[in-house]
Amino acid sequence: MSQKxxxxxxxxxxxxxxxxxxxxxxxxxxxxxxxxDKRLRASVVISWDDNNYVIDCGPDFRQQMLRANIESIKAILFTHEHADHIAGFDEIRPYYYQMGPVPIYSDERVLRALERRYEYIFTTENRYPSAPAVDPTVISHNDVLTFDGVEVTPIKVMHGDLPILGYRFGDVAYLTDVKYIPEEEKEKLKGLDILITTALRKESHKTHANLEEALELVNELKPKRAYFTHISELLGFHAEIEKDLPENVFLAYDELEVTV
Structure with missing residues (x-):
């Protein structure tokens, strides 16, 4: 049993x-x-005991890490291979210079996509001297991991027809780009202190949950608190949307810090 x-x-x-x-x-x-109402592409860092674990590194990664003053990381976990979640991958170079190959975790499909798009990071021949290197681990939704005393469970969620990974760290779950969640995966999301999930806009969307669907998921899973992310400007003004949410549900915003 992992220590709380x-x-x-x-x-x-x-x-x-x-x-x-x-x-x-x-x-x-x-x-x-x-x-x-000024939002960079979706990503979080989950921290404890001076350990920083990043989920996704999109095109704003460098700016985000400087802004948050994240001087070291333990690993990056990937949800899926779309550009807004991986396009900052080369910006891991300073962490590589500091720690050597950067540990990354993803499913097999995402790792293959990273290898195609960033071949120079993965190659072992004629490497460019300043290219970063990584230490990849392939995972699936059937795995249970432990990082520095915290149990981490990958969760399979559906981004339209594309299966992707969310992650539960202890009693915190981060599920981005969600349209729906298979019933068997919802069993992994019971007893949450915090649920972080998608609320793209008010209107329905083929591959992302809208505000109504996000609220339905909160009502079903009943976390103590919920935060909505992966937000489009079509959702509306932050202040106007949040004032109508249930008392335990919030819109996340850039630089928000939550402790549990």
């Missing part, structure tokens, strides 16, 4: 793939002066 640890969740980014505001957008959210 105090976890800190830092939201590095809370936006959908285009970021908020989106380039050339005329949506009113673009002109908001509320910093909570």
């Amino acid at each position: 640890k105090q976890l800190k969740i830092t939201f590095l980014g809370t936006a959908t793939s285009t970021g908020v505001p989106m380039i050339s957008s005329k949506n009113p959210v673009r002109y908001s002066e509320d910093k909570r």
